[in-house]
Amino acid sequence: MALHVRRAAGLLLAVSGLFIFVGPASSALGAEFGIVPGSFTVRVLDAEGQPETLAGSHPDLLQLNFALNLEGTTARDLEFELPPGLGGNPAAVPRCPRAVYENEEECSPESQVGIFEVGFSGGLKVKLPLFELEPRPGQFISFGSTPAVNLPLSSEIRPSDFGITLKSDELPEEPISEGHFELWGVPADHQVGTTIPRLPLLTLPATCGPMDFTFRTRSRLEGAPSLSASTDTGAPLAGCGELSFDPGLGLQLSEPLADSPTGLRMDLVVPEEAAGSERADAPIENVTVELPSGVGVSPGGAVGLVACTDAQLGLGNSAAATCPQQSKIGTAEFASPALGGSVDGTIYLGQEHPGERFRNFVVASVPGIALKFVSTLRVNPATGRLSTVIRGLPEVPIQRIGLAFDGGPRALLASPLTCGPTVALARFEPYGGGPAVESSASAAIASRTPGSPCTGAAPFSPQLSTADSTPQAGRPATFSTTLHRAPGEQLPRSFSVTLPEGMTPRLGTIQPCLTAGACPNESRVGSVLAEIGSGASVAPLHGSVYLTGPYRRAPFGLLMEFRAAIGAFDLGSIALRAGVELDGSTGRLTVSTAGLPDEFEGVPIRFQTIALNMDRQGFIRNPTSCSKLSTDAVLESQGGASATATSPLQLRGCDKLGFKPSVRMAFTGSGQLHKGGAPTLRVTARLRPKDTNLRGMTLSLPPLLRFGIGNSKEICSRHDAREGACPSGSAVGTASVRTPLLAKPLNGSVYMVQPASDGGLPDMWVSVAAMGVRMELRNRTVAAPGGRFVTKMGGLPDLPLSTFTMRLGGSKTGIFTLAVGPCRGGSPRRFRSDVEVRGQDGARRSFEAPIGMKPHCSGNG
Numbered sequence: 001m002a003l004h005v006r007r008a009a010g011l012l013l014a015v016s017g018l019f020i021f022v023g024p025a026s027s028a029l030g031a032e033f034g035i036v037p038g039s040f041t042v043r044v045l046d047a048e049g050q051p052e053t054l055a056g057s058h059p060d061l062l063q064l065n066f067a068l069n070l071e072g073t074t075a076r077d078l079e080f081e082l083p084p085g086l087g088g089n090p091a092a093v094p095r096c097p098r099a100v101y102e103n104e105e106e107c108s109p110e111s112q113v114g115i116f117e118v119g120f121s122g123g124l125k126v127k128l129p130l131f132e133l134e135p136r137p138g139q140f141i142s143f144g145s146t147p148a149v150n151l152p153l154s155s156e157i158r159p160s161d162f163g164i165t166l167k168s169d170e171l172p173e174e175p176i177s178e179g180h181f182e183l184w185g186v187p188a189d190h191q192v193g194t195t196i197p198r199l200p201l202l203t204l205p206a207t208c209g210p211m212d213f214t215f216r217t218r219s220r221l222e223g224a225p226s227l228s229a230s231t232d233t234g235a236p237l238a239g240c241g242e243l244s245f246d247p248g249l250g251l252q253l254s255e256p257l258a259d260s261p262t263g264l265r266m267d268l269v270v271p272e273e274a275a276g277s278e279r280a281d282a283p284i285e286n287v288t289v290e291l292p293s294g295v296g297v298s299p300g301g302a303v304g305l306v307a308c309t310d311a312q313l314g315l316g317n318s319a320a321a322t323c324p325q326q327s328k329i330g331t332a333e334f335a336s337p338a339l340g341g342s343v344d345g346t347i348y349l350g351q352e353h354p355g356e357r358f359r360n361f362v363v364a365s366v367p368g369i370a371l372k373f374v375s376t377l378r379v380n381p382a383t384g385r386l387s388t389v390i391r392g393l394p395e396v397p398i399q400r401i402g403l404a405f406d407g408g409p410r411a412l413l414a415s416p417l418t419c420g421p422t423v424a425l426a427r428f429e430p431y432g433g434g435p436a437v438e439s440s441a442s443a444a445i446a447s448r449t450p451g452s453p454c455t456g457a458a459p460f461s462p463q464l465s466t467a468d469s470t471p472q473a474g475r476p477a478t479f480s481t482t483l484h485r486a487p488g489e490q491l492p493r494s495f496s497v498t499l500p501e502g503m504t505p506r507l508g509t510i511q512p513c514l515t516a517g518a519c520p521n522e523s524r525v526g527s528v529l530a531e532i533g534s535g536a537s538v539a540p541l542h543g544s545v546y547l548t549g550p551y552r553r554a555p556f557g558l559l560m561e562f563r564a565a566i567g568a569f570d571l572g573s574i575a576l577r578a579g580v581e582l583d584g585s586t587g588r589l590t591v592s593t594a595g596l597p598d599e600f601e602g603v604p605i606r607f608q609t610i611a612l613n614m615d616r617q618g619f620i621r622n623p624t625s626c627s628k629l630s631t632d633a634v635l636e637s638q639g640g641a642s643a644t645a646t647s648p649l650q651l652r653g654c655d656k657l658g659f660k661p662s663v664r665m666a667f668t669g670s671g672q673l674h675k676g677g678a679p680t681l682r683v684t685a686r687l688r689p690k691d692t693n694l695r696g697m698t699l700s701l702p703p704l705l706r707f708g709i710g711n712s713k714e715i716c717s718r719h720d721a722r723e724g725a726c727p728s729g730s731a732v733g734t735a736s737v738r739t740p741l742l743a744k745p746l747n748g749s750v751y752m753v754q755p756a757s758d759g760g761l762p763d764m765w766v767s768v769a770a771m772g773v774r775m776e777l778r779n780r781t782v783a784a785p786g787g788r789f790v791t792k793m794g795g796l797p798d799l800p801l802s803t804f805t806m807r808l809g810g811s812k813t814g815i816f817t818l819a820v821g822p823c824r825g826g827s828p829r830r831f832r833s834d835v836e837v838r839g840q841d842g843a844r845r846s847f848e849a850p851i852g853m854k855p856h857c858s859g860n861g
Helices: 098-102 718-722
Strands: 002-013 041-045 061-069 075-081 112-120 125-133 142-144 149-157 164-168 176-184 212-219 227-232 248-253 264-269 284-290 328-336 341-350 358-366 369-379 386-391 400-405 420-430 437-445 463-468 479-484 492-498 524-534 537-548 556-566 569-583 588-593 607-614 629-637 642-649 662-668 680-686 694-700 705-707 731-738 746-753 763-770 773-784 788-793 803-809 816-818 831-839 844-852
Touching (some): 041 227, 061 212, 098 125, 248 420, 264 284, 264 420, 328 358, 341 369, 341 400, 463 629, 479 492, 479 629, 492 607, 537 607, 662 694, 662 831, 680 694, 718 746, 731 763
Parallel strands (some): 248 437, 463 642
Antiparallel strands (some): 041 061, 075 164, 075 212, 212 227, 264 400, 284 420, 328 400, 420 437, 463 479, 524 537, 556 569, 569 588, 629 642, 694 788, 705 816, 731 746
């Protein structure tokens, strides 16, 4: 925090009717120019003429004395540094009108604040009254007596410690050899017949210890050095802890509506000193205000803001601040007798420092005064509450500090998410080391629903919308899904989004990202947009989506990585993780997030929109079904509420898709190719990449091929089959599925499964897996007229398959046996299977598939 005050005072020394001429000092008057040793003295006296030693008291007199050795030159300037905290109240006396003074008329005795006496090298001394004058434009306070001889006097508050420095620059070329200044602590006590109230002009510091003063001067010689002498009053101040200290906090929100951008005004108030009081209250040195629970920085308000740099503020010097208008975030107001009443100012967003992200620069000025200090917004890591911290306020009696942060849609702060009463807490620390004082102020947050009582939890009913770049069945596409939370609803903690059946990304063909923050472009599969904020004030965060390896028991993962640069704030990167699972039974992809943050780097993350766009070329292929589809979401709030949302998807163009799968069948195992033998039956279906996906297939095997339990050791129960837990003894074959979605084939077994009804034939279910994806294909086996048996595979998921291969039976299981020999008349018999295939778009094709074999036929066998 920094403050700089400049007082311009003109002190005119004159003797009415007296013309003074004093020649240059004789060399006999002294040696080299300098301060007479021991001549600089300061006394602070009470009404009894004794040293005043009570901190915060109003002394009767402040006296400063000095003497100079002159040798062939005179003093160019004089300077007196007063200790920090020694200040005054300019309103203690009525000011003498400037016109009266400049017309050489006599000022009213009620304007007198002291006396001064100047001695010259010839022995002449002049003693005159000191009046407070109406200041000139640009001046804060001015003093004078008569305008015949000019001794300019100014005062300023040092930026380093806020102490007052009295300065007299470019003195007239008279040989001033000594001086005595006396200011009255309470002018009304010294004025004869006055009618003004008894108000203090001077107040001693509230900090105990010695009061140190420094005197500086230099001669008129070219390049003359500055000479100095220091002293103290000889009686250190005491009684600091006894000073009254009873500040309070006032609070007001401009928009006390739940989950809304809002302005906020804080008033730090110190009771005004009572008239005639012997001691002032202790000034505020430090204050921490813990804002109401739930009030936080609004990211939307930071959009478009720029930060005022430390150099533009000019902290610690008297230069005017040059903060850009785009960094303005509020207004300030100071009320203090020492500052001449009320001072208006501006709050700017300050440049970030390590460990101090949210800095606010407060700048205010009146003629002759400029104030600058820094406050910092900090987040309590334990409670998440936001506090504003102001340290090192000037040691001057300020009755009120009002800090008002702008409201409206671009407000930098946001109200709590929930309605109801909320409380701010302030802790004030005084100068002088006295005990801290705490104060509180409350505000009532209203519901966003007009007239709705503030009872129960906030609603939670997020909305879901989707968009397909090409609503044509079976075409490559990009697909986006957007979740939206309305202002005033609970924040989401997690969500899972299940894409429509057949909306199939090529998960297993992408190089996964291994290290967050360093994902290669080869792992990028899309983009993500998050809008965070309150009400209509949101900040967009753009990012990329990368495919990762397994995450939270899911075989694949997504990394959504945002660069959180919002206006003047750069919060770094925010990473959201999600698990990705492909249900091989339904063909639906589910993206499930881990816990969503509600705070990051001290900024509340109030998600309003999360939009996931899978836009990598060739990554997504549309379903091949034109039936009604939907994207479904399940969400959980930070408060534990749950909600579901659905967005429909309707594709067209299924009639444009082709459907021409091929099926090849063969007996293998030449040793079993004889009557009663149990050969292996291999079935391979091949599908074209741009056709509709396979939904079902029916194989009617020839009557010469008999089906039975054979040598199967056991049959899997339907319950175990549904759970994917069939025992190995129920396996009757193997299966392999290739899909462009995965880099590896899905391999597994064919199991003999308990029939659906008593008396029926056992079914054959297929279970294959690869890269964390499992598919369950269910074949129903039925007997058909003519001794044939039929296996029906239906309900396949809308997934693109390249090949599907089953190897069934064999000598170990014996589920297929040949009713006749494979040869007739010395030539192989012709075994054929009737095949019907069905596509996801409803297309059907029927054809005969020969069953190939290579028996050894000879003679008539």
